[in-house]
Amino acid sequence: MKLTSLRIITGDIKRLVQFLEKVTNLPAQWYTEDFAELASGTFTLAIGSTRTLSLFGGEIAQPASNKSIIIEFRVENVDDEFERIKDLVGEVVQEPTTMPWGNRSLLFRDPDGNLINFFTPVTPEAIKKFS
Numbered sequence: 001m002k003l004t005s006l007r008i009i010t011g012d013i014k015r016l017v018q019f020l021e022k023v024t025n026l027p028a029q030w031y032t033e034d035f036a037e038l039a040s041g042t043f044t045l046a047i048g049s050t051r052t053l054s055l056f057g058g059e060i061a062q063p064a065s066n067k068s069i070i071i072e073f074r075v076e077n078v079d080d081e082f083e084r085i086k087d088l089v090g091e092v093v094q095e096p097t098t099m100p101w102g103n104r105s106l107l108f109r110d111p112d113g114n115l116i117n118f119f120t121p122v123t124p125e126a127i128k129k130f131s
Contacts, residue, residue: 005037005044006071009061010112013049019111020045023085024073045071064112071116074130078104078120085118102126 010016017028017036024045028036034049050063075081078096085108086092093115094107102123108116121127 005046007046007048008112008114009048009050009053009063011050011063012111013047015111017047019088020047022088023110023116066112066114069114070107071114073116073118075118075120078106078118081118082106098122102129 008016013034013036017030017038020026020038021028024038026038026040028038028047030036034051036047038045038047053060082096089108090111091109092107093109094105096104096106098104099119102121102125103119104122105117105119108118110116121130
């Protein structure tokens with residue numbers, strides 16, 4: 001089994017896709033006005049409007065109500081990324097902080113309130129894990 005993508009359902013797809021393009025520096029590929037993807041060599045983040053829910057059978061998801069998932073991106077230098085995006089981000093939950101497991105982490109929310117973590121491995125153990 002291979003995890004292929006994560007999908008966010010949103011009530012304002014244009015706003016969310018534009019935000020994600022800016023913070024990730026990845027261009028979105030739009031397939032319809034209700035569905036776009038941001039892809040790199042290692043992941044795909046799909047964004048669908050609430051209108052796509054009807055294709056799955058109706059009200060199966062509720063936008064802007066995530067309270068349990070953190071979307072994580074490993075970055076070259078989390079402190080540099082914080083400087084680059086701090087004016088784009090509405091809510092910074094945690095400025096860059098070194099965590100007990102060896103990653104330096106920046107936690108913020110996207111316009112729908114989803115948590116996003118930018119992190120950089122900084123201890124020898126964490127660096128080895130991601131080598």
